Amino acid sequence: MNSKLQEVFAKAKSENRAALIGYMPAGFPTLEGSKEIIAAMISGGVDIVEVGFPYSDPVMDGPVIQQAAEVALRNQTSATDVFNVISSISVPALVMSYWNPIERTGVESFTKSLAQSGGAGVITPDLTIEESNEWYSATDHNQLGRVYVVAPSSSDERLEKVAQACSGFVYAASLMGVTGARATVSDAAEKLVERVRKVTTLPVAVGLGVSTREQAKQVARYADGVIVGSAFIKLILESASEKEGLEAVKVLASELAKGVRGA
Amino acid sequence: MEQSKIIGHFGPYGGRFVPEALISALEELEAAHLAASSDPTFQSELNELHKTYTGRPSIITEAKRFAAHAGNSTILLKREDLNHTGSHKINNVLGQALLTKRMGKKRIIAETGAGQHGVASATAAALLGLECVVYMGEEDTKRQSLNVARMKLLGATVVPVTTGSKTLKDAINEAMRDWVTNVETTHYLLGTVAGPHPFPTLVRDFHRIIGVEARAQVLELTGRLPDAVLACVGGGSNAIGIFHPFIEDEKVRLIGLEAGGSGVETGKHAATIVGGTPGVLHGTRTYVLQDKNGQTVESHSISAGLDYPGVGPEHAFLNDIGRAEYRAITDDQAMHAFALLSKTEGIIPAIETAHALAGALQIGNELGEGAIILINLSGRGDKDVQTAANYFGIPL
Incomplete structure (x- = not known):
């Protein structure tokens, strides 16, 4: 497991709370803008950052992240830009990327550059364990945490295999569906986390649909990490000015940080 | 780490790249x-539907007047356009x-x-x-x-x-x-x-009936196998359906015609094998139209059914091992063949299918008289009347 990620989860555990994980695509609304938003997320209390590698065909993402990815792609956001953003981040940071941009960059080149930029790991929502052999060796020798996303529909047998392939944490999708804020967190999430815990000692973080302090508090009762993405992006999309957007992001992060502390 | 079992692969292509x-x-x-x-x-239920609902087996039509423009070769059309709903x-x-x-x-x-x-x-x-x-x-x-x-x-x-x-x-x-x-x-x-x-395997298996029927029909009609089998390729379902039963017949050339749009050299096309590179799109590894960052590039074709920046992984494999050949047909070449078949044979093809017909004009002239060319006439052109009328300047 990547030591930077390990430290954050261990520290959160020692404080009897969950880690707060924030997602933002690189290059949205601009390259510099994404760095500023991430800094605001961190100053509000985000422990780990997921930097999205924008992709033209994001089948796991709902309308909000799709919209942000379209903006980032219009800005011609490249792998180099993603690494640039990663290197600007003061807390452990992972890349979240669909598989094709990684393969196109080159698996070895991608993992090496990410490690050199100080990245802690990679979340791969559409890479299956059957297609991962090259990925295992490249991430291992570059000491990057591998994070796969498991779902409520995964069988116990499958959960065990996928959890074994993870080396950062396990990303548990709270529901069957795409990313985006939901009114309530489905109770499928807690059941899934329980099932994952039976097959791994790695930390388990819950994502998809979490957007409020109350939801973060609820999820933090049973998960090691709470992942929030679309809610941050929505604030940026809806804000009248850059300054207002950054402030709103910071406020939401501090609210969520209270939530993961059970407050 | 234990080597995982590789499933559903065609050489380096295929596989599964999907959310868990x-x-x-x-x-x-x-x-x-x-x-x-x-x-x-299951098989008898499906066969019954083929027979009593779809109208299978679909017939073979020899296109004699069209063939005069294709080096006087023998042009045989597998009439999937006559199926219920008008295509394969x-x-x-x-x-x-x-x-x-x-x-x-x-x-x-x-x-x-x-x-x-x-x-x-x-x-x-x-x-x-x-x-x-x-x-x-x-x-x-x-x-x-x-x-x-x-x-x-x-x-x-x-x-x-x-x-x-x-x-x-x-x-x-x-x-x-x-x-x-x-x-x-x-x-x-x-x-x-x-x-x-x-x-890719499932859909191919359901379309293999096209090639199975056509192979027997051509043998019965001509006493031998065709020299070439042609089909248009977008995702490639009608092509793999007619190609697959001929794969073991090594002397039969299998030729897929991709949508060349305004020309592959212009970048405005949908010829994924001719003009693309290996990558992953929609859950499978195959040829993809993509940029240097791995972002999918928009495809362009007059034919909506071929306007796709990926292609079936088995086609990618057949191309790489040299068992099938793929060529690009421009919008203009396809529309020329569309008009020609309509006027010489009284059959209005789908614009998708017209790409295969344009390929037949090339291959027929290359192979000349005596050659037998089997074309999958994958769909009829009723849906394309408006597009074609606009293209040819026919007022509606």
């Missing part, structure tokens, strides 16, 4: 397909709709480009009492408004997709998002030989 949420459904589908393949009840798409749709019922699911979703697969899906859903939702790029709903109306008349819901390039690629994205959300009740009735395993 879909794995159980893909495994269920794979099991249902395997069970059905060896179940005589019905073969796969009936098979998958029967599988849907076997899996106990009551809702199907489908993507469509030209609307042919959407119409076929809506038809099968009506016949078998399934709910049907079809995702179609907003751009395509305009190009193919007649097919949108047909789907609605058949009781399907048509959802225009407004993201990305608003064409087939984006319709597939949206169908996959629906599937991830509703996978317990819903079968994704994918319309081509792309997507994650088992779709």
